[in-house]
Amino acid sequence: MSYEFLINGEFKHFTEKTYNVRRPRDGSVLATLPSAGKEDVDAAVAAAKAAYYGGWQLSDPAERQSLMLKWADLVEERADEIASLVSEDLGADAAGWKGECSYVASMLRFYAGLAVLNYGDVLSMGDDHVNYVIKVPHGVCGMMPPWNSPLQSPIQKMGPALAAGNTVVLRAPEEAPMGAMLLVKAAHDAGFPKGVVNVIVGEGPESGTALVDHPDVRLISFTGSVPTGKAIAAACARQMKRYVMELGGKSPVIVFEDANMEKALEESVAFAFAFQGQICCANTRILVQRSILDSFKEQLLKVVEGYRSSIEGSDMPVGPLFNQKVFDRTTEFTEIARKDGTILCGGSPIEQDKGYYFQPTVVEFEDDSSIVCKEEIFGPVLSLIPFEDEAEAIAIANNVNYGLASTVYSEDRQRIFRVVRRLEAGTVWANAGFKFNIHMPWGGPKDTGINREFGKYALDPYFEQKNIWLS
Numbered sequence: 073m074s075y076e077f078l079i080n081g082e083f084k085h086f087t088e089k090t091y092n093v094r095r096p097r098d099g100s101v102l103a104t105l106p107s108a109g110k111e112d113v114d115a116a117v118a119a120a121k122a123a124y125y126g127g128w129q130l131s132d133p134a135e136r137q138s139l140m141l142k143w144a145d146l147v148e149e150r151a152d153e154i155a156s157l158v159s160e161d162l163g164a165d166a167a168g169w170k171g172e173c174s175y176v177a178s179m180l181r182f183y184a185g186l187a188v189l190n191y192g193d194v195l196s197m198g199d200d201h202v203n204y205v206i207k208v209p210h211g212v213c214g215m216m217p218p219w220n221s222p223l224q225s226p227i228q229k230m231g232p233a234l235a236a237g238n239t240v241v242l243r244a245p246e247e248a249p250m251g252a253m254l255l256v257k258a259a260h261d262a263g264f265p266k267g268v269v270n271v272i273v274g275e276g277p278e279s280g281t282a283l284v285d286h287p288d289v290r291l292i293s294f295t296g297s298v299p300t301g302k303a304i305a306a307a308c309a310r311q312m313k314r315y316v317m318e319l320g321g322k323s324p325v326i327v328f329e330d331a332n333m334e335k336a337l338e339e340s341v342a343f344a345f346a347f348q349g350q351i352c353c354a355n356t357r358i359l360v361q362r363s364i365l366d367s368f369k370e371q372l373l374k375v376v377e378g379y380r381s382s383i384e385g386s387d388m389p390v391g392p393l394f395n396q397k398v399f400d401r402t403t404e405f406t407e408i409a410r411k412d413g414t415i416l417c418g419g420s421p422i423e424q425d426k427g428y429y430f431q432p433t434v435v436e437f438e439d440d441s442s443i444v445c446k447e448e449i450f451g452p453v454l455s456l457i458p459f460e461d462e463a464e465a466i467a468i469a470n471n472v473n474y475g476l477a478s479t480v481y482s483e484d485r486q487r488i489f490r491v492v493r494r495l496e497a498g499t500v501w502a503n504a505g506f507k508f509n510i511h512m513p514w515g516g517p518k519d520t521g522i523n524r525e526f527g528k529y530a531l532d533p534y535f536e537q538k539n540i541w542l543s
């Protein structure tokens with residue numbers, strides 16, 4: 073199978089290096105791709121810059137809207153092809169990815185709608201002047217989505233950037249690039265002018281650093297780990313580049329003694345182990361009021377046991393971890409958990425001929441002092457932590473460097489109002505499992521990142537404000 077970069081409206085590459093993309097299910101080679109070097113990044117950025125100054129910068133928002141709507145239609149039309157390839161690339165089932173194609177098409181339609189709603193402000197008017205503020209794009213934006221979100225993340229970055237009138241160079245996630253490359257091919261076929269949308273991909277950080285360091289790139293949008301995000305932010309700061317960062321979480325679920333336990337259990341467990349915990353907002357900590365700890369634990373283990381038996385059944389509904397790196401990290405943290413806490417279930421790899429399968433694992437801790445309760449693991453490891461009262465629950469929930477999402481279960485409405493205000497998180501679900509829609513902002517405080525994606529809020533970082541004094 074051959075895949076090409078898209079540079080200046082042509083499917084081509086300059087590098088002579090190649091690398092293999094592997095299937096997580098069994099480690100076999102899915103495709104051999106060119107591995108971008110500085111020459112590919114330079115060409116893609118030059119194309120994006122020329123396209124920006126050559127017309128896209130001042131393009132009619134209705135033209136951008138129309139192209140994005142065509143793009144959305146093509147993504148939906150090609151959903152079968154995209155989903156089957158992404159399923160091989162990521163190791164999850166194709167039906168889910170097909171649904172995600174519809175979802176990202178609706179995201180494109182949402183941002184197509186916002187492209188024509190770029191209102192500014194009138195600040196003041198004297199007898200001899202009018203003073204107004206308009207929003208203008210930055211220019212070339214470098215987009216770096218992660219492997220665990222091969223369709224949504226590229227669109228949640230490119231959608232608002234393009235709607236605002238920027239041009240983009242997408243660096244597809246190196247280990248799962250297929251979805252992003254097919255999405256960009258659909259953009260090309262929808263008729264975007266050459267150079268407006270470009271895609272490259274490369275093994276290792278070389279192409280990422282070349283993109284981040286390129287002086288003609290005005291903004292970087294990155295999703296990935298905290299150390300890499302901080303390194304990229306530091307590099308951006310040297311050139312006063314703007315950036316958008318989504319660097320993950322260590323999301324708590326707080327279950328009070330007056331909660332609907334059945335609902336809390338079902339929702340929190342489902343979202344602890346979905347996609348094997350390889351999701352930035354996975355429920356990785358369940359905080360349970362001590363008065364109900366024993367009964368909660370008993371029920372929790374039954375729910376997880378059901379989950380495990382279905383995994384170990386014939387059709388393996390739970391897939392593999394993504395790669396050796398994720399598997400090793402999961403194994404290392406599980407070994408620490410074995411020393412710092414009590415493993416209630418799981419704790420070991422699932423023996424398979426090939427692929428990185430790991431049991432859903434629940435670890436009970438006396439308190440939250442272990443690093444297992446603090447760091448993002450990105451594997452199926454759930455920490456169970458007791459608390460005495462509301463103040464302690466909030467303190468433990470906030471006692472991490474992340475703040476992406478939190479959940480609280482209680483039937484006491486006054487308590488819910490108090491707790492949601494005090495949780496340090498970009499999103500709080502109250503008596504609600506993982507709910508998500510395009511309109512809500514996504515991101516959070518602390519090491520989780522900076523700026524927001526999704527909703528109308530996602531457009532803000534892709535604009536500068538320009539004040540015009542007209543005499």
Ligand code: NAD
Nearest residue numbers: 218246276277280281296297300303318319320352448450
């Ligand atoms: P990473 O953050 O280490 O790397 C992401 C990408 O950045 C890679 O393609 C890498 O080549 C590139 N890169 C590395 N250093 C760079 C630099 N200085 N400048 C530019 N590009 C650079 O992520 P990973 O290796 O894919 O995963 C490691 C961990 O990151 C995971 O275990 C997980 O904890 C976390 N993660 C979080 C999310 C999220 O949604 N927030 C997504 C994926 C991974």
